[in-house]
Amino acid sequence: MSLQAQGMRTWLLQRLTAIYIAIYFLSLIVWCIFNSPVTYNSWYTLISQPVVLVLTILFYLSVLIHAWVGMRDILVDYAKPTSVRFVLLTGLAFALTAMATWLLLIVIGLVKV
């Protein structure tokens, strides 16, 4: 199967993002368990580290891509006629991009120059 094929690329993207999401989220849970009770200081110190910030951006990027592929699957299956599907897909893309921007603004606020 060629990676040039549109569906193959999407299929692979969905799996790679899934694996990254699982690893990041489970790592965060393990960190919370080992650092319990989590305080504002320990939480802020963890997230504002440059490496963790980048990993967190990648996490949300993965989530948003994963959500795009999954929600698109749902809409393609159930949203009919095509005009309705088009509007919903556009709304979905808008919502996901808005959420990515929102997250970016939060992260920028955490970067110390």
Next chain:
Amino acid sequence: MKSIDKRPKYLNLFKIRLPITGIASIYHRISGLILFLSIPFSIYLLQLSLSSEAGFKQALTVFSLPWVKLILVLFLWSFVHHLFAGFRFLLIDQNIGVSLANARMSARFVVFAALVVTLIISGVWIL
């Protein structure tokens, strides 16, 4: 295209009996939809928890509201089921457990384990 198919459609959702593999699959879809809806809440809570000491406390107290707990249990089930069912799909992609008997067994395991883990975590941390 004009349909000449006169067979009756039988789509009463309460009468359709999905096989266990179908149940694991449709739950994967439903949990995915719920997780999609949880994304903005997670970003909001991240923002609140990092804003200040008071914001962090506020983010924690949100979790102690009864109706939030109920939603949290739903999000928790969605996450656990989506994770387990997703892992099952990854194994099937690798040709592991593809036979009907194995697929049924793993589907039953995923649906059951997700419920049990959700109940345990809910009991310990949420309720």
